[in-house]
Amino acid sequence: MNSLLFLIPAALLLGGLGLGAFLWAVRDGQFEDLDGSATRILYEDDQPLPRRPQ
Amino acid sequence: MPLDAVPLTCRHCGLPLTGAATERGAFCCQGCAGAYTLIHDLGLDAYYDRRPIEAAAPPVAPDGTDGADPLLGLPDAVAVAPDGSCLLRLSVDGLHCGACLWLIEAAVTRNHPEVRSARANLTTRCLTLRWTGSAAQAVDLARLVTRLGYRVAPFGAGGAGAGADPAAAHERMLLRRMALAGFAAANVMLLSVAIWSGVGAMGDATRTLLHWVSALIALPTVAIAGQPFFRSALAALRAGRTNMDVPISVGVCLATGMSLVMTINHGEHAYFDGAVMLLFFLLVGRYLDSRARGRARSAAAHLLALNQAPVTVLAADGLPQVLPPARVPLGATVLVAAGERVGVDGTVADGVSDLDASLVTGETLPLAVAPGAQVFAGMINRTAPLRLTATASGEGTLLAEMVRLLEAAEQGRARHVLLADRIARAYTPVVHLTALVTFLGWVLLGSVPWYQALLIAVSVLIITCPCALALAVPAVQVTASGRLMRQGILLKSATALERLAPVDTVVFDKTGTLTLGRPDLLPDPTLTTAELALAASLARTSRHPLSRALARAAGPGPVAEGVVEVPGGGLRWLGPQGFVRLGSRTFCGVTDTAEEGVAGPELWLTRCGQPPRRLLFADRPRRDAAAVVATLKARGFRVELLSGDRAVTAQALAAEVGIDSVRADARPADKCAHLAALRAQGRKVLMVGDGLNDAAALAAADVSLSPATAVDVTQTAADVVFQGDGLAAVAETLAVARRSRALVRQNLIFTLLYNLCAVPVAVAGLATPLVAAAAMSGSSLVVMANALRLGGFKPRDGGFR
Numbered sequence: 001m002n003s004l005l006f007l008i009p010a011a012l013l014l015g016g017l018g019l020g021a022f023l024w025a026v027r028d029g030q031f032e033d034l035d036g037s038a039t040r041i042l043y044e045d046d047q048p049l050p051r052r053p054q
Numbered sequence: 055m056p057l058d059a060v061p062l063t064c065r066h067c068g069l070p071l072t073g074a075a076t077e078r079g080a081f082c083c084q085g086c087a088g089a090y091t092l093i094h095d096l097g098l099d100a101y102y103d104r105r106p107i108e109a110a111a112p113p114v115a116p117d118g119t120d121g122a123d124p125l126l127g128l129p130d131a132v133a134v135a136p137d138g139s140c141l142l143r144l145s146v147d148g149l150h151c152g153a154c155l156w157l158i159e160a161a162v163t164r165n166h167p168e169v170r171s172a173r174a175n176l177t178t179r180c181l182t183l184r185w186t187g188s189a190a191q192a193v194d195l196a197r198l199v200t201r202l203g204y205r206v207a208p209f210g211a212g213g214a215g216a217g218a219d220p221a222a223a224h225e226r227m228l229l230r231r232m233a234l235a236g237f238a239a240a241n242v243m244l245l246s247v248a249i250w251s252g253v254g255a256m257g258d259a260t261r262t263l264l265h266w267v268s269a270l271i272a273l274p275t276v277a278i279a280g281q282p283f284f285r286s287a288l289a290a291l292r293a294g295r296t297n298m299d300v301p302i303s304v305g306v307c308l309a310t311g312m313s314l315v316m317t318i319n320h321g322e323h324a325y326f327d328g329a330v331m332l333l334f335f336l337l338v339g340r341y342l343d344s345r346a347r348g349r350a351r352s353a354a355a356h357l358l359a360l361n362q363a364p365v366t367v368l369a370a371d372g373l374p375q376v377l378p379p380a381r382v383p384l385g386a387t388v389l390v391a392a393g394e395r396v397g398v399d400g401t402v403a404d405g406v407s408d409l410d411a412s413l414v415t416g417e418t419l420p421l422a423v424a425p426g427a428q429v430f431a432g433m434i435n436r437t438a439p440l441r442l443t444a445t446a447s448g449e450g451t452l453l454a455e456m457v458r459l460l461e462a463a464e465q466g467r468a469r470h471v472l473l474a475d476r477i478a479r480a481y482t483p484v485v486h487l488t489a490l491v492t493f494l495g496w497v498l499l500g501s502v503p504w505y506q507a508l509l510i511a512v513s514v515l516i517i518t519c520p521c522a523l524a525l526a527v528p529a530v531q532v533t534a535s536g537r538l539m540r541q542g543i544l545l546k547s548a549t550a551l552e553r554l555a556p557v558d559t560v561v562f563d564k565t566g567t568l569t570l571g572r573p574d575l576l577p578d579p580t581l582t583t584a585e586l587a588l589a590a591s592l593a594r595t596s597r598h599p600l601s602r603a604l605a606r607a608a609g610p611g612p613v614a615e616g617v618v619e620v621p622g623g624g625l626r627w628l629g630p631q632g633f634v635r636l637g638s639r640t641f642c643g644v645t646d647t648a649e650e651g652v653a654g655p656e657l658w659l660t661r662c663g664q665p666p667r668r669l670l671f672a673d674r675p676r677r678d679a680a681a682v683v684a685t686l687k688a689r690g691f692r693v694e695l696l697s698g699d700r701a702v703t704a705q706a707l708a709a710e711v712g713i714d715s716v717r718a719d720a721r722p723a724d725k726c727a728h729l730a731a732l733r734a735q736g737r738k739v740l741m742v743g744d745g746l747n748d749a750a751a752l753a754a755a756d757v758s759l760s761p762a763t764a765v766d767v768t769q770t771a772a773d774v775v776f777q778g779d780g781l782a783a784v785a786e787t788l789a790v791a792r793r794s795r796a797l798v799r800q801n802l803i804f805t806l807l808y809n810l811c812a813v814p815v816a817v818a819g820l821a822t823p824l825v826a827a828a829a830m831s832g833s834s835l836v837v838m839a840n841a842l843r844l845g846g847f848k849p850r851d852g853g854f855r
Contacts, residue, residue: 004260008267012241019237026229032222036176039152043104 065102066090067203085393089203096164098157105153128196131208132189139170142192143209144181146199149174154204161202162195169195180209228341231279235334238275239327242268246327258320265317265324272326276310279333282340298478301485301518306332309516312509325516365397366390368441379431380448388442396433399451400442401426406622408598410434419573419599419655422622422638432746436597438621456722456750473527473552473798481523489514492817514816517829518809526801527552529841534794537844542762542777543787550773553757554791556738560686560784561729563743563751564697564704567761568679568711570779571744573599573655573671575607585667589659592617592625592636600657601625601636603671624657632662642666673707680711682781687712691788692737696720696728698747725751742784744768759784790844797844801837808833 025031066086081087093101133141146158155174158181162172169185183195196206245264249256280303287303290296306329313324368387369375379397382388387403390396396409408420411433420436423429429442431451448454489511496507535545545551562568590608593601595617617627624637635642635658642658644666655671686693694715697704704718717728729751732739741748741755744764752758752771760772769775776783812829 004263008245011244012267012271015237015241019233022233023230026226026233031226031229033175033177036152036155036174039176040155043152043156 066093085203089201092198092201093157093161096161098160098164101153101157104156105151128192128208129189132192134189139184139186140189140192142183142195144183144196144199144206145209146174146179146181147205147207149176149179149181149204152176157202158199158204161198166195181206225341228282228337231282232334232337232341234275235279235330235337238271238279239330239334241271242327242330249324261322262317262320265313265321265326268324268326269314269317272310272330273314275330276306276333279337280306283333283336296479296482297475301478301482302332302336304486305329305515305518308512312512312516328516365447367444379451382444382447384444384447386444388444390435390440390442392435392438394435396429396431396435396442397447398442398444399428399430399446400444401428403441403443405438405440406620407438407440408436408622410436424622437619453746456746477523477802485515485518488518488813488817495817496819510816510819513819514813517812517816523802523805526805526837527798529838530794530797530801530844533841533844534790538774538787538790541783541786543783544775544777545773546769546775547773550757551791551794553738553773554740554788555795557691557740557757557788557791559692559694559732559737559739560788561694561696561732561739561741561751561755562713563741563745563748564695564699564707565673566744566763567742567748568695568707568781569673569675571673571763573603574674575603576670576672578670581667581669585659587611588629588634588661589636589657589667589669592627592634595619596625600655600671604657604669635660644668675707675711676779676781678780678782682785683712685785686788689785689788696725696741696751698722698725698745722747722750726754729754740784740788742781743772759787793844797841801840804836804840805833 030037064081064083064086066081066089081090093099128142131142135141149155149158155176158174159172162181162183163169166185168187168191169183171184172181174181181199183192185191185195199206245268249261249264252261283299283303283306286297287299290300309325309329313326313329316322316324364376365379365382366374366389367377367382368389374389382398388398388400392407402423402425404425406422406424408422409429411421411430421433423440428445429440430453431447432453446452492514493507493511496502496510497504500507531545531551534551538545547553565571586608590605591612591614593604593608594611594613596602596619614627614629617625619625620637620641622638623641624635626637627634637657639656639658642660644658644660655673657669657671659667659669683693692715693713694717695704695708695713696717698720699718701716701718704716708714708716720728725748729739729741733756738757739755740757740759741752742759743749743752744761746768748760748764749768749771752760752768757774758772759774759776760768762769762775762777764772764775774787776787808829812833815825815829
């Protein structure tokens, strides 16, 4: 049972890291515009797409 | 000439090219050509490859206000930080795809090193700009976006300017709490499973350790994530009411408190898992609800912001002066350029033009106006410049009046009390009384120590904590909205399903709802191919909806050269056989009224030496309109038509689709009054409509549907928005709503039965956490499973799809 003494803190730490990352993402505004982000990933580059065949 | 050698659509906005446009290259108007040049010069041609095929760029209004500030007081809306950086939020109209985001952001930052960041938001259609320099640069940046073809206005026209939106902050707060509760629920549940499986085998010290760890996670979580419920419960109690949050708060607090006492005393049972899980599930529901309402809110704010476009007023000294619409004095002369939105209500003093009145009246055909005619704010001037005499401005306009009607009607509806809350009102006192009776009973009759009696009373409260009850309604709603969403029907309001179920009367708007909202040429056997070809060759030069219907009916063909479009009249062309005219009855000089026949939109074609020809158009009903009306009638609904159109047209359409009860010539206020009268008779009314003139009526009905083609404010007012060009969604939504009501009732009956069984067990003092957890999650699972049955059922008629 002594293993619990470090397994529980380790589990909490990992879960806490995930929670912290999520809270950071919310604060950072990443959940402000879900529609925009979904399409934005297609365009944010410096190379234009190849021309669409007419 | 082969057809594919000529560009058929505008290179910028993608609208079909008309004859006159070919002289300007491949653009439909000067504005589009300007936007294309600008985009090309900035090196952003990739925009044309990136935008979705079906989503063309907004046509650009020719910019007549070069040099002047296109938006009044824009520098005032800029928030200047102490370090000299400026922040501006703009509401952008026409922003509808990822390519738009990219184009605007790239255009604003390219060649503008002072712009530190530009971020457009597709959900709120808001552009946030940060730059270093003076606030006056806002005008340059805004004009750049305008030249790309988007209309802009300061975001949050209410004066909040760059400030944060409190509702958005509330939503972020819910999301953070939900994350916290989710994290805690997962971890506490892990520990609880260990405790349950270790019953008997686990040592006392280990169990207490696990309880302490659970407490460490659960206590801060309850304190933080429970706040929305505690606040709402306190507010309700202060007002002398109870709502669903009261039993939730009491249950969560008691479960946590008692578990803490148990943990301190090395007790066997702790209920941390139940408390935290309940909070998590409830927060998920609250967050989804708040997000759906946030979208509707931003659409309304957007419309109000765009209303602030400035108005050009002719001052006493004869010089044009730009004013905000609310500050235009009555009786002032207002200039409205072609392509501009009318900012005030007024009468036409000078000029002849066609106005797009769809925002105000919902009618798709342009309104021909001449001096003396009345025009309203919100209409768009299509063909020629006008001078108006202002009769009302700002809050006095018909548009503002409609928004007020809408708000008033929505307040009336807010009185609808959710079924779950109605139950909570009855449920809370009963549960708390039971707990009290249990406590007194054990102390007085059971002769046990008071603290043990208290424990038993508390376990009664915990086991009756409305977990299944709180899930009974939302579970069905989530399944129902999922099922509807797969068919392109979006439920916007949380209470829509509950209000849809008892509906017994369906009221349809005409244009754009029962019909497609666009005119089509009626087949006429006496019309020769040569006549049609001639009329179409003129019509292809014009963007008037009737011309386009004619061109559509004739198919591709030649375009007449040198056609003159007379605003408010029609088209004139000097052909090889003399003058040809295509237009209104008066424009073509037709005097005989013998050919009355069918009423409806018409065009006349006159040529030298030949009798005038009449071309009739009609707004066709949607393909399944008659079938849906028949189905609704067969299911026992009363179906009505409520239209702002003339009685003859409305009657004709009603006869075609099989509606007996017709009310025509109804203005927005009349529509509201009619719906109020229906409701006063005890009817539950569903309104289906699409125009801005329907918006107030939609809000006044018990519940409302609107097609996705409707204007923004109407979609905001509607509870349900459906996509597609059929009306089957109306019948389907009603069927799903009735089915949901049946399932909700089953769930509630089950929850009641569960409580009838569980409460005696708890009262008898037999409820351990394992029993409680099994009973609570068991009942929740049954409720969920029952709700899932909604996904599978078939509409009774087999559906229309």
